[in-house]
Amino acid sequence: MEMLKNERDENEMVNPNWIKLPGLVDVHVHLRVPGGEHKEDFRSGTAAALVGGITQVMAMPNTNPPLTDLDTWRHYQEQAEWEGLCPVYLYCGATMASLEQLTMLGRIAKALKIYLDPTYGQLKVDNEEDLLHIAQAWPRDKVLSLHAEGDNIRMGIRVSEKLERPVHFCHVSRKDEIEWIATAKRDGLPVTCEVTPHHLFLTQADAQRLGPLGDMRPRLAEQRDVEGLWDRIGSTIDIVATDHAPHTLSEKSAAQNPPPGVPGLESALPLMLTAVAEGRLSMARLKALMYDNPRRIFNLPEQADTWVEVDPEESYTFPDHPLYTKCGWSPYDGMQMQGRIKRVVLDGKEVVKNGIIQ
Ligand code: DOR
Ligand code: ZN
Ligand code: ZN
Numbered sequence: 001m002e003m004l005k006n007e008r009d010e011n012e013m014v015n016p017n018w019i020k021l022p023g024l025v026d027v028h029v030h031l032r033v034p035g036g037e038h039k040e041d042f043r044s045g046t047a048a049a050l051v052g053g054i055t056q057v058m059a060m061p062n063t064n065p066p067l068t069d070l071d072t073w074r075h076y077q078e079q080a081e082w083e084g085l086c087p088v089y090l091y092c093g094a095t096m097a098s099l100e101q102l103t104m105l106g107r108i109a110k111a112l113k114i115y116l117d118p119t120y121g122q123l124k125v126d127n128e129e130d131l132l133h134i135a136q137a138w139p140r141d142k143v144l145s146l147h148a149e150g151d152n153i154r155m156g157i158r159v160s161e162k163l164e165r166p167v168h169f170c171h172v173s174r175k176d177e178i179e180w181i182a183t184a185k186r187d188g189l190p191v192t193c194e195v196t197p198h199h200l201f202l203t204q205a206d207a208q209r210l211g212p213l214g215d216m217r218p219r220l221a222e223q224r225d226v227e228g229l230w231d232r233i234g235s236t237i238d239i240v241a242t243d244h245a246p247h248t249l250s251e252k253s254a255a256q257n258p259p260p261g262v263p264g265l266e267s268a269l270p271l272m273l274t275a276v277a278e279g280r281l282s283m284a285r286l287k288a289l290m291y292d293n294p295r296r297i298f299n300l301p302e303q304a305d306t307w308v309e310v311d312p313e314e315s316y317t318f319p320d321h322p323l324y325t326k327c328g329w330s331p332y333d334g335m336q337m338q339g340r341i342k343r344v345v346l347d348g349k350e351v352v353k354n355g356i357i358q
Pocket of ligand 1: 030120261
């Protein structure tokens, strides 16, 4: 993060108030390949990432089929490398039935995702004993990420303690939950966690207003939970990750069981810049949450000649650009934001200018 000086194109106006951030990292996205390509694919999902200032993503394994065996994982990881506009790292998933696959997957995948609560897709691990088996089959130096809500967070903390191994908690959404994790950290356990922008900016009141467009897992919480998360933004919370979970508008408006999830890649940085403008966190903390910590925890490479230029002063109504996610909607439509992404450079090439992929 530095003021822009000489690195800019000679023929462009240098605005000394713009800020340069490194290309950001999102460790929690759903790109829907395979099986949900009408919702998102590697190309559309990475376009949405880039326009949002995110230049590396980690994509979840709750696809159809899920990414629980070596051959399937490898096939789609290769496809992501061909089709993605920026680096995509696929998680692998696991169930008790696929346990033996983890020996090989543990050598090549960066992280394992386990679902302890029912959500979109079929992946689920049912009890602590099974979680212990799976966690023991996964390398200690690679991330074990949990979708865990309520008491299942306590189960994850116990597993970290029993096995003396790192455990990462996805999308923590309640005050009590973040306090349990704060206590576990204070006790010296190697636990880490992420929160989503939607749990920082929306409450149950928004869920009422938005209907199915405000439904996701974990569900939106109460104002006291949102405040409880903001209280920990400078300490316990390691990462802001989107849980970008696109579903089409027609799927979301289905009368029976609309799928949970909201898109987030294009709104995460604008929302966090708005919070910086409001004095809720510093720009340095934003960079820690969206770049330094995710890169360190997930062991992701540094990207040379890759950065994001933002104008922290500019206010606008979101979205300020055509949405690149295939689902085509955002729960923040019409929201006033401050802090605008002006330009994204990836591998030395200008890939986004004023909200348009170049
Ligand atoms: O709301 C959610 N949607 N939560 C999840 O855990 C999964 C995700 C999805 O894949 O749509
Ligand atoms: Zn989840
Ligand atoms: Zn998710």
